[in-house]
């Protein structure tokens with residue numbers, strides 16, 4: 492009984508804290524009291540920031556606030572001076588290298604003596620108000636995400652676009668006077684919302700400047716997850732980093748430069764994932780470094796994904812080559828949009844293609860985990876409602892897209908395919924790169940199809956694509972990895 496009461500108390504207590512506060516203990520706590528003697532004064536509370544800090548996050552609270560109308564305004568100074576102030580309108584803020592809570596100034600976090608500012612705007616004569624400042628350094632959650640809480644907790648398929656550019660790199664669109672101008676990031680988020688997406692990764696080239704605006708926009712776009720993205724753009728190929736807001740040295744070069752392996756190692760060590768973009772594009776003067784032409788062998792096993800559909804083009808041969816080597820790399824898609832105002836029927840329009848990820852929640856961690864697991868299909872047409880689900884069943888186990896399955900020689904795999912909004916299309920099964928068996932015609936808007944395949948005990952990957960009557964790929968699913 493006692494145990495139950497304690498558990499219930501713990502539950503109530505922890506639920507009242509923001510998710511963030513439940514995850515990480517503060518590195519510093521500054522506490523004190525304020526009385527009427529300090530009314531209409533400003534005072535600083537000094538604290539020391541050690542070296543090696545790239546992000547500082549602050550939670551502020553005080554009592555006698557609502558009923559007694561106590562009001563404290565807050566701000567912060569680094570050793571060189573002012574880093575922002577938010578009056579009494581924000582109790583939590585974060586300052587990182589490229590992004591900060593609005594009211595605060597992003598940039599590096601110099602070590603040394605910082606000062607937390609309290610301006611006593613109002614306190615009544617009989618009140619003694621206790622305040623508490625919790626300071627956290629290098630919060631992994633705020634390094635990876637612009638929201639502390641998932642936007643939705645629900646196991647389902649979430650639709651998004653993982654590759655696009657804005658004013659912070661080479662995104663351009665028409666101005667009010669129809670001039671060609673850097674295209675505001677806000678328009679990208681608004682267009683993605685209008686097209687029914689659940690998430691976008693804004694992947695401006697090499698910079699971290701776009702994260703400030705993404706942090707500002709995330710509370711407003713509370714149905715559209717904004718994933719920190721970046722296109723690491725090298726002379727020998729492009730790849731996206733997802734889930735990292737810290738700067739990464741992208742200067743890969745044979746002479747006096749870094750290697751691709753070193754850059755990918757940085758992405759992973761900061762909690763992110765890397766995915767190769769448009770590897771089959773040509774490299775030349777028209778598109779410098781667009782194809783995948785590393786000067787030295789690259790450890791492909793450190794990548795999580797490959798962009799198999801870029802803009803409107805399905806390019807799966809490079810991906811298949813990697814799978815043939817025994818690597819598990821999730822096929823994803825990206826519009827590579829460079830103009831948020833581009834109409835939906837034009838090549839490179841936002842949400843074309845859409846990458847559809849099964850995740851347990853709409854958070855950066857949730858979506859990236861879904862990509863890692865390969866629980867992903869690509870909706871090449873950006874349909875908003877098409878669905879492809881695959882289940883493989885042996886006498887011993889069940890696997891879904893992205894899963895591995897052990898199957899001995901002679902084991903029969905029963906394959907269940909579920910497609911939605913694909914009437915009149917055909918489902919093709921590919922084993923390794925090759926079409927296997929007869930295509931399965933789809934008649935209904937919501938249809939379950941069954942087929943079989945017999946294992947020979949060797950390593951294979953089994954995946955499904957949906958083609959329309961003209962033979963165009965409509966949906967592309969990730970494989971079930973047999974004996975990988």
Ligand SMILES: [Zn+2]
Pocket residue numbers: 722729768769781
């Ligand atoms: Zn690129």
Ligand SMILES: [Zn+2]
Pocket residue numbers: 654655656722827
């Ligand atoms: Zn790009």
